[in-house]
Amino acid sequence: MAHMGSSIALLLLMIFVSTSTSTAATFTCNSTAKCRSLVGYPSPNTTSISTIQNLFNIKNLRTLLAANDLPASTGKNYTIQENQVLKIPIPCVCSNNTGVSDKMPVYTIKKDDGLYHIATDVFGRLVTSSEIQVANNIPNADLIIEGQNLTIPLPCSCDSVNNQKVVHYAHVVAEGSTLEAIAQQFGTNTDTLVQLNGNGTLKAGTAIDVPLQACNSSVKTDSLDSPLLVANGTSVYTANNCVKCKCDAANNYTLQCEPANLQGFNCSSMLCDGSESLLLGNTTISGCNQMTCAYAGYASNQTIFTTLNTLSTCPAPNSNNASKLGLNSNFVISIILSLLYLYLSR
Known part of the structure; x- marks a missing residue:
């Protein structure tokens, strides 16, 4: 009977909470x-x-x-x-x-x-x-x-x-x-x-x-930490504490990851896939392309995945020709106006 009384009391409590909180x-x-x-x-x-x-x-x-x-x-x-x-x-x-x-x-x-x-x-x-x-x-x-x-x-x-x-x-x-x-x-x-x-x-x-x-990331869907959601203004450690990722609106909500460099953790190579020398978190410039080694996840065998993201800073196609055309057009107009002025001054 005591057990039944406790059950009834708890049921009444739950009803009270659901209607009064x-x-x-x-x-x-x-x-x-x-x-x-x-x-x-x-x-x-x-x-x-x-x-x-x-x-x-x-x-x-x-x-x-x-x-x-x-x-x-x-x-x-x-x-x-x-x-x-x-x-x-x-x-x-x-x-x-x-x-x-x-x-x-x-x-x-x-x-x-x-x-x-x-x-x-x-x-x-x-x-x-x-x-x-x-x-x-x-x-x-x-x-x-x-x-x-x-x-x-x-x-x-x-x-x-x-x-x-x-x-x-x-x-x-x-x-x-x-x-x-x-x-x-x-x-x-x-x-x-x-x-x-x-x-x-x-x-x-x-x-x-x-x-x-949350920041946009390159983490693969089969990664053990997918989906890796990092809120603006915060950071997380992932890949068994081998990688630290930060989200900052100032970086256009793109996840910034780098080696955590914590003592006591054995971490796999973070050499960027598709590069011979670029490491996770590093950026290099090739011509007018900016290439960044981004974190792409990790597997149960401790493998850390990376990917090479390229951001083009090249000018739009034909933009130089367009500017030259604008300069030439202005030059031609000025010549025509000068000739017209000389003709009217006669």
Whole structure:
């Protein structure tokens, strides 16, 4: 009977949550594949980057550094200021048309913790207390135990937006913010934000789904990291930490990859396919053609694939002839005008 009572209580809780969490960060997600997503974590206090790494169960510090485009040499004691926002990479999976972080992070309850405190103060309102309660099958939110582990269901999505693959980013709305300001900050538009988040009403302290444009890449479809989606302003390590790829709008949203040069990793040759001397990430000029060795993926045998991309800077065909024609035409006109002037002056 006690078990039946707990089941009924949990069912009532789920019904309550489904009808009363209009402020919950629920992201639509219908994709059948897992993906890498991002959440924007506003640090509740001044702390170290390694503390945040541990909070979100990020295995390697360099993963967090890359997501925030910080140098790999940045130490674990690097200071994060109060209210400073860090991009946190999370694995995302779809379930029941909703995106949620894949069984992470896991938080251990401390003395005097409550679900509201954990959701609001520890995880920066990226999740609600009700979502934590449902995700962990807790019938009574007041009966949680110190030392108990909780899975924190962070919001995310793997869906394409307007037929384009993007990196979904959970952005916690600041006081006084507007859809227009958020759209401008992240390079999207208000219509898309409304499309993803249901309406044009913002509430401070809640997370909304912001699609970040990803850089175009040469990664093959059969590569183990395909599709490699890297959002503007972020970097990732791939190919078993042998390659670092960065996305920057200044490079026309073309993925820039180079050897990661991390100690302790055995990496295969990155000599460019189709070149005798060009290495991954290098660029050379031949005539009026700019050739860049681009990353094309990797295989299970540690092989790293490259491809030679060529950008032509040659002038358009017949452009020189056109300019010469223009010069000759002007010369002929000036001669005709001079002759006409002499004739009229007689």
